[in-house]
Amino acid sequence: MLTRKQHQLLLFIYEQMQQTGISPSYDEMKEALDLASKSGIHRLITALEERGFIRRLPNRARALEVIRLPDSTPAQADEAGRQPQTAAQTTTHSRRPAGKKPSVDMDGAANINVPVMGRIAAGVPISAIQHQTQTLSLPADMIGSGEHYALEVKGDSMIDAGIFDGDTVIIRRTGSAHPGEIIVALVDDEEATLKRYRRAGNIIMLEAENPAYETRRLELGRVKIQGCLAGLLRRY
The missing domain is CATH 1.10.10.10 (Winged helix-like DNA-binding domain superfamily/Winged helix DNA-binding domain)
Structure with a gap:
């Protein structure tokens, strides 16, 4: 009890x-x-x-x-009429998005295919988002409205946000974000990074969640928001 x-x-x-x-x-x-x-x-x-x-x-x-x-x-x-549930560590719950046609697995559960677009830096810079490498079949209830894609995390700059090297992040594709959200930022059209988003006037601040990394301050025109964090997958 x-x-x-x-x-x-x-x-x-x-x-x-x-x-x-x-x-x-x-x-x-x-x-x-x-x-x-x-x-x-x-x-x-x-x-x-x-x-x-x-x-x-x-x-x-x-x-x-x-x-x-x-x-x-x-x-x-x-x-509130809450029903008992089985907890899941790495999924987010929301309504099924319009326009996405789910598949059905052998247990009868609806799944949605999400493209994996390569790796994203959570630490030192790596190349910008790559072309699709594979797809993930995820439960429909894990995906919110809108278009989504997945990226493999490379680096340790977001560990205090619970995001580790080797994790897979699910990103909702969008060109805008609210302060404090974790985003995929494309810097100078050539470097993709996963950071927490802040803004002060025409300055974009990309904050790490690891004290070993400094906050990056960039002019507005150098940063394009490619999406916001919607979920995370981890293998043990």
Whole structure:
């Protein structure tokens, strides 16, 4: 039996991972639960881990895995008609996009083919996005509205956002972004990189999520937004 705060934190972590593909930070958890300090979050995380609801992934910053959800939830979840679910670590949940025709796997589940467009730098620069190399067949519920593509991450500059070398990111194709979103940025039409997006006037700031890397500040005309992070896949 979980306490109300443990329920709230578990559902918050799960919903954030469904939306972004990465686990929230301790500061985000503290703010969501209206707690005074991160020590309270640490105790709740430990309790959830001991009860088998989550798992902390070793040697990785901000890396949590939701193993399962409780059979029953607090009153506010019951009022919303929430149904028990099996948790998934790396998928985002949204409506099926218009215009995409899903396939059906042997279990009867709808899948959508997403092109893999090569590698993206999360660290030192590499070449711009390449041509399609293969396709991924992903559950339809993982893909939001719009057009998507996938990229293999190369580098470690986004590790504090839970994105590691060798991960595959799912990108929603768009030419604009909100401040704070993780984007695929094309710099000078020749270098593609995965960074957090900020803007101050005519200056674009591409922020790393690793203190070993400095924020890049570039004139507006040098940067083209190629898409925003929609999900993440990881193989073990």
